[in-house]
Amino acid sequence: MMEGTAGVSGRRVADESMLDDPEAVASHDPGGMLRFTASAGAQVRESAALAAEANLALLEDEGRPRAVVIAGIGTAGRTGDVLATVAGPRCPVPVIPHRSAGVPGWVGAADVVIAVSASGRSPEALGAAEAAHRRGARLVAVGAPDSQLQSVAERARAPFIPVPRRAPARASLWALTVPVLLAARTLGLVKVNEADLAETAARLDADADRCRSTAESFVNPAKSLALGLAGSIPIVWGSSPLATVAARRFGDTLSANARYPVVAGALGEAGRGRVGLLDGVFGGLVESTRDIFADADEAEPDPTRLRLVLLRDGGLNADDDTDEPLAVEERRADAVQTLAERRGVRCDVVTAEGGSALERLASLVAVPDFASIYLALAHGLDPMAVPAVTEMKELSNQ
Numbered sequence: 001m002m003e004g005t006a007g008v009s010g011r012r013v014a015d016e017s018m019l020d021d022p023e024a025v026a027s028h029d030p031g032g033m034l035r036f037t038a039s040a041g042a043q044v045r046e047s048a049a050l051a052a053e054a055n056l057a058l059l060e061d062e063g064r065p066r067a068v069v070i071a072g073i074g075t076a077g078r079t080g081d082v083l084a085t086v087a088g089p090r091c092p093v094p095v096i097p098h099r100s101a102g103v104p105g106w107v108g109a110a111d112v113v114i115a116v117s118a119s120g121r122s123p124e125a126l127g128a129a130e131a132a133h134r135r136g137a138r139l140v141a142v143g144a145p146d147s148q149l150q151s152v153a154e155r156a157r158a159p160f161i162p163v164p165r166r167a168p169a170r171a172s173l174w175a176l177t178v179p180v181l182l183a184a185r186t187l188g189l190v191k192v193n194e195a196d197l198a199e200t201a202a203r204l205d206a207d208a209d210r211c212r213s214t215a216e217s218f219v220n221p222a223k224s225l226a227l228g229l230a231g232s233i234p235i236v237w238g239s240s241p242l243a244t245v246a247a248r249r250f251g252d253t254l255s256a257n258a259r260y261p262v263v264a265g266a267l268g269e270a271g272r273g274r275v276g277l278l279d280g281v282f283g284g285l286v287e288s289t290r291d292i293f294a295d296a297d298e299a300e301p302d303p304t305r306l307r308l309v310l311l312r313d314g315g316l317n318a319d320d321d322t323d324e325p326l327a328v329e330e331r332r333a334d335a336v337q338t339l340a341e342r343r344g345v346r347c348d349v350v351t352a353e354g355g356s357a358l359e360r361l362a363s364l365v366a367v368p369d370f371a372s373i374y375l376a377l378a379h380g381l382d383p384m385a386v387p388a389v390t391e392m393k394e395l396s397n398q
């Protein structure tokens with residue numbers, strides 16, 4: 001272990017063997033991020049039950065809205081991306097994630113605002129809920145019970161779905177997402193049914209079991225993904241809009257839990273620009289300069305390399321409810337794998353499984369979520385505490 005600056009300590013080089021020592025894993029995870037992450041399936045079930053108790057029917061009265069704005073920051077903001085992708089390109093109403101305080105200038109009485117905040121006190125969600133109320137827009141709020149957000153919702157006589165606050169926001173993605181989806185279902189914008197929720201929860205449970213700390217690296221997909229990424233700069237690209245939400249989510253968790261810099265986004269977009277990274281100093285150039293005849297003693301320290309993680313949607317869109325023909329997405333995903341191979345850039349592939357969009361998303365999020373935690377642990381970092389975020393809030397008085 002080494003002392004870094006600003007009181008943060010950790011290991012510069014990941015310790016692979018510690019991941020197979022469950023006691024060491026537990027002692028490096030005092031806050032229980034692994035346990036919280038393993039509760040994803042339970043979060044789906046609990047949030048579905050809590051949403052069923054909330055008075056969402058209030059939303060139906062005025063019929064289909066002109067637009068839906070999902071307001072929140074960080075993980076709460078990601079729920080808007082999930083809704084937009086599950087609603088799909090055929091959604092009759094624009095679904096707009098909004099990450100700054102307040103709401104867009106055009107929001108008015110014809111619209112619905114869904115304000116989301118795990119703590120129930122982010123200025124972004126609170127500002128949006130207040131603005132929605134002032135402008136006469138329909139409001140739904142999702143977040144911690146007995147919070148400021150709940151008070152705003154009560155003042156506005158708007159439905160509030162209380163999501164118990166047991167874990168940091170980023171370990172509560174599923175608890176926050178399900179109420180957003182069910183509010184959108186009430187408005188007729190998504191088709192998520194009870195079987196989809198049950199199957200999604202079951203898949204999250206099964207993946208949590210495969211990724212449990214007592215499962216060793218060679219059978220544990222999250223540990224092996226983490227060890228593959230160790231010491232590299234991860235590039236995470238999603239082959240479809242759904243896979244891109246999962247890619248961005250992996251960017252969030254790799255940054256917050258493991259503190260790795262990440263390039264994350266849509267492969268379609270990357271293919272016209274960022275794919276060039278594969279040729280650069282961390283990609284093809286570093287691989288081509290490797291001198292296989294160099295004396296081990298004289299060899300330079302191992303340089304930093306890119307590592308590609310490709311999240312593939314797997315081609316299950318039988319109803320053809322996509323922006324692009326599946327074949328285009330598949331060809332592009334094959335192409336980037338070939339490009340990486342030609343340049344010697346290693347590539348991990350996670351392929352979606354399951355029938356519904358939500359279950360497929362879960363199958364692309366679960367293993368990477370755990371991998372981000374194992375990567376933090378291998379570096380001796382507590383995945384829960386992120387002093388830089390706390391310091392940032394203090395310094396900027398937010």
Ligand SMILES: O=P(O)(O)OC[C@H]1O[C@@H](O)[C@@H](O)[C@@H](O)[C@@H]1O
Pocket residue numbers: 072073074075076116117118119120121122125168169170389
């Ligand atoms: O969901 P709330 O509580 O509004 O937090 C929103 C975001 O705030 C940031 O400061 C971090 O803590 C993020 O992990 C979190 O997602």
